[in-house]
Amino acid sequence: MTDFRIGIIYPGDGALDREFWSFAPENVSLHFTRQPQAEGPVGLAGMKALVDDGSLEVCATSFKLIAPSVVAFACTSASFIRGLNGEADLRKRIELMCGSVATTTSGAILAACRAMGINKAAVLAPYVEEVSIKLGEFLEEGGIAVSRVCPMGLIDGIADVSVDEVVRLGLAADTPDSKGLVISCTNLVTVDAIDILEKALGKPVVTANQATVWHACLLARVEWPRDFGVGGIWRKAVISSK
Structure with missing residues (x-):
């Protein structure tokens, strides 16, 4: 079985490394680098600084020596705040510095929604309203209608x-007319919530860390068994090893 390396650029306050590993197939190794992040509340200014201060390029360059198949920028808010063009620009910048294919968490969420046929999503986001609204706008720009955005209003914790x-x-957060639920933020624990929510709602649930690892594996052409993974996305879009 081929082993695959996936690089993860994770913001400095990220605390859920173990959750990323929970989503990864056994033939995948995850390699994290922490992106320096100023202390302070989670807001638009801080997210813009995260992608404008040059640290993204430094982190991407650090992966050159191990040549991962894919490098993922694992910050949802910093990858959606400037829309589709901003997300595409982040991928190009990462690819230029490390030579690997790149994805972002926001791009991965969009890809997962499309793969699952979610053309209208309800959204749960832990951020304040001004940030959460930007996620709804990003999804709609990507062709996914949004039935509701529910901000949790958190600036930390x-x-x-x-x-x-x-x-x-x-x-x-869900609405009767949504085709799926999107839960944002790579610092919000979801691995043990996905199956519960999918069973209760009867519809797919796409979360930040789940989508990030899934999309990176898909881009890397990782093989996994058809019964693998947390959430329906792993069984809907699969490169089967059996």
Whole structure:
């Protein structure tokens, strides 16, 4: 079985490395680099600084020596705040510096929605309203209608939100006319919430860390068994090893 390396550029406050590993097939190794991040509340200014201060290029360059198949920029908000063109620009900048194919969490969420046939999504986001609205705009620009955006209003402590709370808020965020639920932020724990929500809602659930690892594996042409993975996305778009 071929082993694949996937690089993850993770913001400095990211605390869920283990969750990324929970989504990865056994023949995939994840290699994290932390992106320096100024202390302060999660907001538009901080997210713009994250992609404008030159640290993205430094992090991308650090992967050149191990030549991963794919490098993922694992910050949802910083990759959607400037729309589709901004997301595409981030990928180009990463690819230029490391020579690997790149994806971003926002781009991965969009790809997952398309793969699952989610043409209208309800959205749960942990951010304040001004940031959460930008995610809805990004999805709509990408052809995914948005039935509702539910901001949690957090400026810090996102990694401390419990799975039970994510499930409760996810159920409340959904709308009858949505074709799926999107849960944003790579610092919000979701791995133990996805199956619960999909069963309760009867529709697919796409989350930030899940989509990031799935899309990176898809781009790298990783093989995984048809019964692998958390959430329907792994069984909908699969390169089967059996």
